[in-house]
Amino acid sequence: MRMKALALMAALALLGACESAPKDAGAGAGAGTQNTIVPGSQQDLVVNVGDRVFFGFDRSDLSAEARATLDRQAQWLKTYGNVNVTIEGHADERGTREYNLALGERRANSVKKYLAAQGINASRVKTISYGKERPAVVGSNESAWAQNRRGVTVVD
Amino acid sequence: MTTTTRRFLRLAGLAGAVLLALGVAAPQTARAELRIDITKGVVEPLPIAITTFYGGGGRDAQVGADIAKVVSADLERSGLFKPLNPQAFLQTPQQLQSGEPRYADWRTVGAQALVAGGVQGASGGQMKVDFRLWDVTAGQYMSGLSYSASPDSWRRIAHIIADAIYKRLTGEDGYFDTRIVYVAESGPATNRTKRLAIMDQDGENHQFLTDGKTLVLTPRFSPTAQEITYMSYFNKKPRVYVFNIDSGRQEVLGDFPGMTFAPRFSPDGKRVVMSMAQNGNTDIFTLDLGTRRQTQLTDSPGIDTAPSYSPDGTKIAFESDRGGSQQLYIMNSDGSGVRRLTFGNGRYGTPVWSPRGDLIAFTRQQGSGFAVGVVRPDGTGERILTEAYHVEGPTWAPNGRVLMFFKETPSGGGRSAKLYSVDVGGFNERRVSTPLDASDPAWSPLIP
Incomplete structure (x- = not known):
């Protein structure tokens, strides 16, 4: 149940982001519910920090916006030093299954490397690629694709 | 996995299958024999008459009808064959069990190739299935095989027969028993x-x-x-x-x-x-x-x-x-x-x-x-x-x-x-x- 609620929160945060090009979601959204948020939880990360960053088509480099989100994540991970995370790398549907698995791994690793450079011990950060298997948004348009090309930080 | 599944998946029953070429030698003739050239891209599907495999009655007759349907569907799906409607056939499966087909009758219905067969023992532990293939246009026997297998592997037998027909008429290995x-x-x-x-x-x-x-x-x-x-x-x-x-x-x-x-x-x-x-x-x-x-x-x-x-x-x-x-x-x-x-x-x-x-x-x-x-x-x-x-x-x-x-x-x-x-x-x-x-x-x- 808890996981379901969290997933819903993530989806809501994402919807709040933008119609066309997604913004790195989360920061500032859902302020009204802050009193119920457990510090150091996934919900805390989603609502107050931003749990995900987005990538260009067939890219795994981080935009300035993505880096800003990850800077906040790094600060947050320093605050909650006992929290470990898994970075999920995802791709949009425009690619073959195998290539997208590799691309998702590349994206997850790009996030992990950036967090490590900000001083987060690599042993706290696992990665997993879902390729195109777990889109965040269903749709065959640039907006959906852009929201699906993502790296999502998930509290273990 | 259930026992049923396992038995089913092991494709049992065919291990001891006996494959015999039926004892009719194809007569050598100078005439070019019936053949589909599948290297030429799109081809006109070959009209083929596939009769119900003769089983007399009971379980044998049912299996005979089922095998013919599977053979027919396999060949049709390949795009290389056009199985003809059996309702138009002028010679019965039983008549085809002995002797030569009446080629003129098969030409009348538009067939260029003819398949007939028989089933025995489908209600027992071991079933015998045979088939024969004729070139209707040339009026000659092409090939035939006989198989022994357990009755529940009748589908595989049908695919194997379809593969044999495909191979005889195209010169290429089939792909239906897959x-x-x-x-x-x-x-x-x-x-x-x-x-x-x-x-x-x-x-x-x-x-x-x-x-x-x-x-x-x-x-x-x-x-x-x-x-x-x-x-x-x-x-x-x-x-x-x-x-x-x-x-x-x-x-x-x-x-x-x-x-x-x-x-x-x-x-x-x-x-x-x-x-x-x-x-x-x-x-x-x-x-x-x-x-x-x-x-x-x-x-x-x-x-x-x-x-x-x-x-x-x-x-x-x-x-x-x-x-x-x-x-x-x-x-x-x-x-x-x-x-x-x-x-x-x-x-x-x-x-x-x-x-x-x-x-x-x-x-x-x-x-x-x-x-x-x-x-x-x-x-x-x-x-x-x-x-x-x-x-x-x-x-x-x-x-x-x-x-x-x-x-x-x-x-x-x-x-x-x-x-x-x-x-x-x-x-x-x-x-x-x-x-x-x-x-x-x-x-x-x-x-x-």
Whole structure:
């Protein structure tokens, strides 16, 4: 149940982001519910920090916006030093299954490397690629694709 | 896996099958015999009369009718044959059991070839099935075979007979006594349930092999068709596994530090070639199934994946973005001698070597569309067989004349994924029916 609620929160945060090009979601959204948020939880990360960053088509480099989100994540991970995370790398549907698995791994690793450079011990950060298997948004348009090309930080 | 499933999947009963050429020698004549030339692309389907296999009555008659239907459906689906409506036939199955057909009667109904057969003992422990094939135009016997097997393997007998007819009339091996393993899909696109499933090439004898609790992808048969290698997210650790169809046992392959995926067996079945991704880099490895030794074949900083052996095992086709975009490459099976295969516009992936060795099938992505095509191993002769919003993942029938792939279509806010077959000339594209949505098909070799 808890996981379901969290997933819903993530989806809501994402919807709040933008119609066309997604913004790195989360920061500032859902302020009204802050009193119920457990510090150091996934919900805390989603609502107050931003749990995900987005990538260009067939890219795994981080935009300035993505880096800003990850800077906040790094600060947050320093605050909650006992929290470990898994970075999920995802791709949009425009690619073959195998290539997208590799691309998702590349994206997850790009996030992990950036967090490590900000001083987060690599042993706290696992990665997993879902390729195109777990889109965040269903749709065959640039907006959906852009929201699906993502790296999502998930509290273990 | 249940006992029933296991018995069913083992394809029991045929081990002791007796194959006898029926004792009628084909008379040698100077006249060109009936033959379909399938190398010429589109051909007019050959009108063929397939009579109910004669069984007298009871169970034998039922099995005889069922076998004829399966043979007829197999041949029709190939696109090379046009089975005629049995209601027009002027000679009964019983009359065909003894002596020559009345060729003039068969010419009258438009048949160029004629198949008849018989079934005995279908209600007992051992069943005998025979068939004969005649060239109606020339008025001569072509071939015939007799089979003994357990009655519950009647479907396999029918496919084997269809293969024999196909081979006699085209000169090529058939592909009807084969199976398809694929990924059955259900549920919302954002959290799709994916299960391994297996069926005969005509969609019959469908079975799920996994329960759907774990995401599974890209199953492929071993050369004996008794094992399947695939990728599973079991315990949230995406790794390559092997599944034994007989025992239902699943086993992770190798001890790799990163995600392993895109597996395929070597043609001798002794190795599995696959990709491993680690630290943002994907390379190709083999795992020797005997010694469990891992060998790294590529070390480019790019994505090297989707490896596929040539049928002689000496080469491996794969895809790589080392040159800036996804393209096909070929290397020797020890990783040496890498050369680029495709230079066309678009991104090329999922190379699959034809069992004949003459072509490599691929998925091409160009603009917003996908295509499945073939190219010769020397890089020439690239041809597109089918194009759509999304087609992907070709697999070859064992005779290298037909491919299967999956097609995804936006549907009601989600996705519908279906299997299709198409011949190597790009003709005769057909939907392959599955109970649920379907992707990642893999065609088995002819069942041993």
